[in-house]
Amino acid sequence: MELPVTRYHPDPVGTGSVEEKPDQPCLCCNRICGYVYTGPAYSEKFHYLSGCICIWCVADGSAAKQFGAEFTDTDALAELSEAIVSEVATRTPGFVAWQQERWLTCCKDAAAYLGRAGAAELKGKFAGALPALKAWIEEEYGLKGRDLDAFVAELDKDAGAIAYVFRCLHCAKYLAYTDEL
Numbered sequence: 001m002e003l004p005v006t007r008y009h010p011d012p013v014g015t016g017s018v019e020e021k022p023d024q025p026c027l028c029c030n031r032i033c034g035y036v037y038t039g040p041a042y043s044e045k046f047h048y049l050s051g052c053i054c055i056w057c058v059a060d061g062s063a064a065k066q067f068g069a070e071f072t073d074t075d076a077l078a079e080l081s082e083a084i085v086s087e088v089a090t091r092t093p094g095f096v097a098w099q100q101e102r103w104l105t106c107c108k109d110a111a112a113y114l115g116r117a118g119a120a121e122l123k124g125k126f127a128g129a130l131p132a133l134k135a136w137i138e139e140e141y142g143l144k145g146r147d148l149d150a151f152v153a154e155l156d157k158d159a160g161a162i163a164y165v166f167r168c169l170h171c172a173k174y175l176a177y178t179d180e181l
């Protein structure tokens with residue numbers, strides 16, 4: 001079975017929000033689909049959804065509907081249209097961050113979440129995100145020059161301070177922010 005397309009989170013297996021689990025039945029559709037959503041799930045009644053629902057039930061909105069769940073905190077999306085907020089909150093896999101996750105926006109739309117980055121990824125596959133990330137760090141922490149470079153060099157996608165990388169679906173600009181434990 002092909003994985004569903006979620007444009008605001010195009011590779012949830014790559015980012016770790018969806019894991020291959022060949023034996024795990026889905027609480028929503030009751031089928032063993034092979035790919036389980038392991039990102040955040042916010043529901044007043046159901047506190048055990050992460051790791052128990054399949055990616056298809058996330059992507060088609062049925063898990064959100066059945067469990068009254070949202071998969072992302074939408075505070076950062078407040079200025080966007082309700083249709084976009086709803087797609088990100090109820091039909092898009094979320095992502096785990098140290099602090100409350102923030103979904104970044106550009107061109108009056110939610111951006112696509114590409115994944116976590118540390119210093120290594122910012123020299124490799126996410127090198128294009130470095131200018132946006134540096135601008136964000138300068139603004140947020142007031143760091144410049146060597147201090148800013150030192151901060152970036154310490155980023156690690158698995159520990160300490162982490163960068164979260166997005167890309168605009170319209171102008172293709174990279175966006176990024178950091179948080180830490």
Ligand SMILES: [Zn+2]
Nearest residue numbers: 026029054057
């Ligand atoms: Zn399912």
Ligand SMILES: [Zn+2]
Nearest residue numbers: 106107168171
């Ligand atoms: Zn844009």
